[in-house]
Amino acid sequence: MWMSKEISVAVIGYGYWGPNLLRNFQEADGIRVAVCCDQDPQRLARAKTRSPGVEVTTNFRDVLSHSGVDAVAIATPVHTHYDLAMQALQAGKHVLVEKPMTNRVDHAQELIELARKKGLVLMVDHVFVYSPPVVKMKEIIESGKLGSLYYIDSVRINLGLFQHDINVVWDLAPHDLSIVDYLLGRLPRSLATVGSVHADHDVEDVAYLNMDFGEGLLANFHVNWLSPVKVRHMIIGGSEQSLIYNDLENSEKIKVFNRGIAVATGTEQRRQVLISYRSGDVWSPKLSTEEPLARMTAHFASCIQEGSRPVTDGESGLRVVKILEAAQRSIKAQGGRVVL
Amino acid sequence: MWMSKEISVAVIGYGYWGPNLLRNFQEADGIRVAVCCDQDPQRLARAKTRSPGVEVTTNFRDVLSHSGVDAVAIATPVHTHYDLAMQALQAGKHVLVEKPMTNRVDHAQELIELARKKGLVLMVDHVFVYSPPVVKMKEIIESGKLGSLYYIDSVRINLGLFQHDINVVWDLAPHDLSIVDYLLGRLPRSLATVGSVHADHDVEDVAYLNMDFGEGLLANFHVNWLSPVKVRHMIIGGSEQSLIYNDLENSEKIKVFNRGIAVATGTEQRRQVLISYRSGDVWSPKLSTEEPLARMTAHFASCIQEGSRPVTDGESGLRVVKILEAAQRSIKAQGGRVVL
Amino acid sequence: MWMSKEISVAVIGYGYWGPNLLRNFQEADGIRVAVCCDQDPQRLARAKTRSPGVEVTTNFRDVLSHSGVDAVAIATPVHTHYDLAMQALQAGKHVLVEKPMTNRVDHAQELIELARKKGLVLMVDHVFVYSPPVVKMKEIIESGKLGSLYYIDSVRINLGLFQHDINVVWDLAPHDLSIVDYLLGRLPRSLATVGSVHADHDVEDVAYLNMDFGEGLLANFHVNWLSPVKVRHMIIGGSEQSLIYNDLENSEKIKVFNRGIAVATGTEQRRQVLISYRSGDVWSPKLSTEEPLARMTAHFASCIQEGSRPVTDGESGLRVVKILEAAQRSIKAQGGRVVL
């Protein structure tokens, strides 16, 4: 194989997620970290200690003008994503941006448009999409094994880290929304969201998002920063089989249940007779042991090298932002339904 | 102690729940089963074999005119509750009626009014209210240990028995609604309910009820007949501590978590500083081993003997029916919020 | 099909287990309960109330001389099994006897011999052998799916009912020993058992039985009356796959794990290279919902009618008693190994 040129990336933001990105880029083939940028010199000192070969700077313009930098990975607070990504694209850099992509739908659309014009890769860090159980769920759904999808019930709750610039919906739901976006590849028709505020003056800490995906598919998401226990659980009910994804389970993260109801149609018998119950085996598939973040960083590098479209492209990031924005409108409207 | 006269009861309906009622009445002190009434002679034959001393009849009028019958326990389909209970009260019999009390709010109100006029006991079989974990939850909440209540999250799902006259909301939610009614003793201010129809032409089999109880308390109920696994789970989050009730857990059905957030107020520090996290012990209280149904039947007998008001009186039955009726309206309005 | 004559059975002992036997015989086809015998008139009164059609007596001789009785089911304390079963066989009655079959090996042998001479059915109530998960385990093992068996690890612990005539080994281990006897169909070569005495002066309440079944198969049984939690758990490790049986699990009592080690042989490579790890799917088979006791009573009836040998015949009962007696000797010898 012809050896592609090694991609050189700058990591922007060295707070909670940045160090993970940096480490994974360093261990990925075909990509290397050239620069780490953060406004806080203490963080940069930490980066320098751990990764002596990486240049550090507090000035984002240094990155933009750095001819050795092909791409930037943005791991800063949400409200800064648009500006930083915009400048990076304008400077001709490929962009990986932390989720949620932006805090406004129009901003996400602008980024997509600019990347398209410039022929640059724009990828969103929907990291769960690269995790083995989610990849397996996609494979199972696409195999048709579950039949028609009836409902998705998602719970992501724990005693959470309060953030003051965003509420629990913007903080936790992007994980589950990006998973469901990957599985279904489409927006819901409408949603209604209720949230309540307890600990802080105007930041929701408990919320329920209810979505109608059409064709009889209902999806409900519970996100909560005040739960005494940690739960990461998703049920996907289908006409043939159903699936449970428990991300906190050690050895059986995915279980497929050959259980359901059987509905006979087209006869003249009484309806009672037509519905019966099926109970069958439970199957928990072997999962790959690959690290999601390692797969994600490798995918970014290969999309740049091959000029291909990422699985979690700007469009998927945009769909998640559309849902978040609609959820926010619904919360303000006391849970009124919003059509997407 | 002066020995009260033994109460004589007729069990109406010998299908799924009737045999349990009959057996528990037989084993309760102060009450005995005189008659068992069902339209199906086969069921009556079964009752006769199991309980040779009980009279059986297919004619409800025999019960009404039976001078030896003080009370009736109605365990028939929901749509028959009102008629049977009405006739029984008119005939001067005390009434225990299966949940939900009626399928219309005005019917429940009429029954309450008639029982009041006649000075008869009208009790609803909210059997979970008599179960040791629910009694313990009430005690914990009333002790103030949890602080202000922030949210209630309830899940009652399984591969369910389809019923064609009622949907999953009317079938499963009364359990949780009666529990929450007992704990809070008040109606929600408003609710929104979404449901979806899959297996049957017009019966919802998956639904979410979302209620605003005011004072920052949000409650959400997931009921589902299509789940591959059985879950009976309730989280009650409070400002001080939180509680989890898992009815399928063998030895620790109730757990109280001394975990939460601490919000300081009245200082000039920045908001970020004011919210901190507390993590403490988990405590699972010893529960009584009494049978809920035995406690419930004994309570019915003692209310009749002492002329006292049942814990699960007509008013509590009415509140549950009000919520169910509002939920039904909300489903028809595509999840629109309904004020109670 | 030609209708066999209905078998008439007498239930001896109406304490803890007798009522279950009686009820199941009554509901089984081809068999009916004629007599219930117990030394305690109060228990007989309870039997009479619940089953008005059954004759009751405190005198076992009435049963022996009762010409309408074809078989007896003995559910009395262990030390009485031999005498009662002996007399019943001598009187020409078929015998079902509670486990453990006897408290002495020679007694079990005498019963087998007498039943053989008289041509009567002698069956031991190893009820777990008739339970769906155990039947499924047998099927899986016989399919060869697990490969060679490497080890069996069994845990049966709870806060137990103390019995003063027998220790925890004689009380709890017969369940697991009868299961393993059914699965393997052979005795261990040797065993060592340690027990300790805490609550009572000379009755062991915690014990470990360790058995060597030959061919590399080690089995260990933990039985305990002092455990704060209830556990009913068995792992069966094989060269190809392994199996876990959790009798307290609601919906996945049996799980088969396609995981293990792969050992290559016959090469010249270093040993380190020869052992590798395999990880595959987990599979939980659908289980029948039949009641073990109903299957057991029906099997007794059909063995009598067809003159066939029960699955849990006298020989299987004898093997379990041999192990128990050897375990007792080992305990007395401070855990010394006893060859069987």
Added chain:
Amino acid sequence: MWMSKEISVAVIGYGYWGPNLLRNFQEADGIRVAVCCDQDPQRLARAKTRSPGVEVTTNFRDVLSHSGVDAVAIATPVHTHYDLAMQALQAGKHVLVEKPMTNRVDHAQELIELARKKGLVLMVDHVFVYSPPVVKMKEIIESGKLGSLYYIDSVRINLGLFQHDINVVWDLAPHDLSIVDYLLGRLPRSLATVGSVHADHDVEDVAYLNMDFGEGLLANFHVNWLSPVKVRHMIIGGSEQSLIYNDLENSEKIKVFNRGIAVATGTEQRRQVLISYRSGDVWSPKLSTEEPLARMTAHFASCIQEGSRPVTDGESGLRVVKILEAAQRSIKAQGGRVVL
């Protein structure tokens, strides 16, 4: 406070555990890593990349003669512990040695003796002893809350990493033996161990260690490299309360059960009456979130600075080796009991 001189440590062995030790020493106060020594230059290259400031060498003598090295931390295979520790002590270095301390009792005794003579710290890396749940268990047992200890049941099983120089007893049991040694502070009176060999020609992969600690305390340890599931579980049963330690549980690693049996004595009533059952609350104490390895490395530094005796001193390491050596003798004697 007077600032103690910073301790300088050399990490010997940079395989599985060495990198963890190195990282924790680097982050501990009062101690720094001067040298990393391994026979494999590739491993040293990795160490150099991750920790550019650390000297590396393949020659242990460089460490011994290095005047700037106060202490060594030995994380090499068991059979090398004695030689390396001996040389280090002779060269006047304090020693932290991976568990098990040595593979022979006399070797452990020699190390203790030499360290005593030289006045050097000799500490064994029984890392679980520094973990919050184990510290809490010690505190609970010393409070007397459990009463007299009746039994300890320990299970540590998984699909394990085969090692060819040591069997499953030497690999896994030191964890549990060091925990129990810390809790009890004494040797068992006797033990019996059975093991079986499946995958490899002469290395046991499944074993049970049974120990008599006297005073009615029985302890049993199941260690297993062939289990399809991972279990890390210990029950400690006491006369008053019992405790369960589940190291794989996320939020309730320790549970204390106020359940047990109550034995009355000194009356003339029948024995049956004297034993009754108590059932009470379950309590799961809050645990510290400190990292065990960080606490262990800090403890090593402070023992050197203050000249104090480590919690996991040579004597505790010796007791564990005594048990392992006795277990090995018992395995060779087909499970015969060995007196310690």
